Amino acid sequence: MAQHTISVLVEQTFDALPRIAGLFSGRGYQIDSISVGEAEEPGMARMTIVTHGDEKIIEQINKQLNKIVDVVKVTDLTEEPFVERELALVKVSATQSTRNEIMQIVNIFRAKIIDISPKTLTVECTGGHAKVQAIISMLRPFGIREIARTGRVALKREFRGET
Amino acid sequence: MSAEIATRMPEAPAREPSRKTRRVKVEPGYDLKGSDVLVRTLLELGVETIFGIPGGAIIDLCDVTGRYPELNWILTKHEQGAVHAADGYARVTGKVGVVLVTSGPGATNSVTGIATAFMDSSPVVVLTGQVPLRMIGNEAFQEVDTIGITRPITKHGFLLKSAGEVADTLRKAFYIARAGRPGPVVVDMPKDVLADRTDYEPGEEIVVRGYKPKIFGHAHQISRAAERISRAKRPVLYIGGGVQKPEAAELVRRLAIDNNIPVTSTLMGLGAFPTDHPLWLGMLGMHGTWAANMAMQHADLIIAIGARFDDRVTGRLEEFAPNAEIVHIDIDSSVIGKNVPVDVPIVGDAYHVLVDLVPLVQPADHKEWLEEIAEWQRKHPLRYRREPGVVKPQYVVEQLSEVTDGDAIMVTDVGQHQMWVAQYYRFKHPKSIVTSGGLGTMGFGVPAAMGATVAQKESEHARPVVAVVGDGGFQMTFAEIITAAAYNLPVKVFVINNGYLGMVRQWQQLFYSCRYVKTALYGANPDFAKVAEAFGARGLVISKPEEVRPVIEEAMKVDDGPVVVDVRVRADENVFPMVPAGAALHEMIEEESCGE
Known part of the structure; x- marks a missing residue:
């Protein structure tokens, strides 16, 4: 379906x-x-x-x-062709030893760290549904504490030439 | 006061002769209570009668209505009765029926009535009291989330937030209730909003941006439909409640008669085509005629107008009309293609679509097809066994039909008697049947008939209103007989008293090996004629076949108040033919099994 x-x-x-x-x-x-x-x-x-x-x-x-x-x-x-984005905030457990690795993943996904504490990092990620799913599954092994997602927003694509 | 026809729709169609809603000139007023503005707006919108019951949250509004003698308020015994009455009023007039109830229990009591109107697409505006704005959500006395409770059974709901929006909200509510596929609208009125002060300016045109029904059909689809109709060898017209407007019914007649297309209808569509015409097949569906159901199953083209392929009509969907192409005309696009795949969909108002469609059709005689149908009619007519000394319910309906010459507004309750009225009353005119078809609300009959009778009192061409109810449903709302008596409303109520919840008893007989669990009412039924007398109505009894005719005649002569006739019919009469639940239309049964 x-x-x-x-x-x-x-x-x-x-x-x-x-x-x-x-x-x-x-x-x-x-x-x-x-x-x-x-x-x-x-x-x-x-x-x-x-x-x-x-x-x-x-x-x-x-x-x-x-x-x-x-x-x-x-x-x-x-x-018809459309653009779609979703925003996720992911609070992930981070220790001194894992913090760098998490930040690398964040960079790969062009996501952002928007909050930091001795035990956690909060990551802001924007993208298509698949990308958001992907970063979440990459972060999962570190221990995800909380996730807040916006749900998808979408608009019709106007410039057809670019796709 | 000068009256004029409403022209409120943004895409106003040609004026329709049946629309009786008039705009009345009401004087502007300054620094008035919200209640005052509300009543003035009702008058402006052409409201003559409202149905309802006062209460704490609307006491201010109540008080104000006392200063407007031109607004007739029928005080019912129960809010459900008020909504059914407004619904009955709306169905026979085409005007919006208006209900006024208080908050909390007033609103919850009206829920069954609202759901009934919703399922049968009847334009009703329900004004509900509400606790003051600042108390909403506090579990205040008689507070309930009316908009929330009624959301799935209304076209729309409004909560008034200030006195200044009273007038326009009401105008929108009336527009929404009537436009497109009609239906109920709730306006929830907090007590403080009704007391606050504002100005009243006579109405401006109202535009509801998100609700502009399509009135005219798509020209290309209409020409495709005409083509299919012109070349069909075995066409059937299948019509529903959407063609009850007289001008639409007139065009259905032309389409059928000019092109020799046989016609069947749903329960809601009865009367839109004259039942004495040779092209009339009878009602179709679960208790439809043999000929109507067989015609659907053998048709090569079904032209559905203002009907929605309800499960009581189609029987088992997989085997419904296997050889037919389907042209479906309806104002509600969501019913097109919902249950059966449609070959030619036309979204639009039945009247306007038919205006465009009828002239395009090439006439044909369909001789062989009509002969085939005539053969079904000969072999399988509607029939019942006459038994000496026993009052047969079908005979009672036949006699009602003769005495009223098919001219009555027939209001029914729900159950076996409803089907007998559908099968045996010889309907001649549109807007002649008032029945709870969609929701199947027992208790609908008496109050709806009362509302229809009020409408006759306002009309220049009053028709008799006859309610046929069962002994079960009658007892659900028979307190409204008191209301009818209080207002001298000449409702004729025939209680088809078989001492059972008969339709359920029939199913128990046919499908549950005659185990009549909780369906017997005899022994515990009151004497209905005595009840009637105690309620201030005339009470009559029919217990022998030879009494049927004279007592009906006597009842029809009563014109100063309600009359209740206790018709003691055979206890275990069944409705046939019957398509058992889950069977295909051609799998009708005509005789009883078990017990016999």
């Missing part, structure tokens, strides 16, 4: 987010990732939902989202 990234432009009302979440839970659709934040226009939010299901379910998700009054626009990005 294919994964789909759906971008939803929605009015920022108190009821918009629970209505969308309730649509997924009430009808048994899957949410693999969901993220929401202010969009370009004041009062509007853009929500990026990653879901999976067969063609029929994805079609229903698109149509049902469109029926929600606060939803202004639904775009299934999967149908």
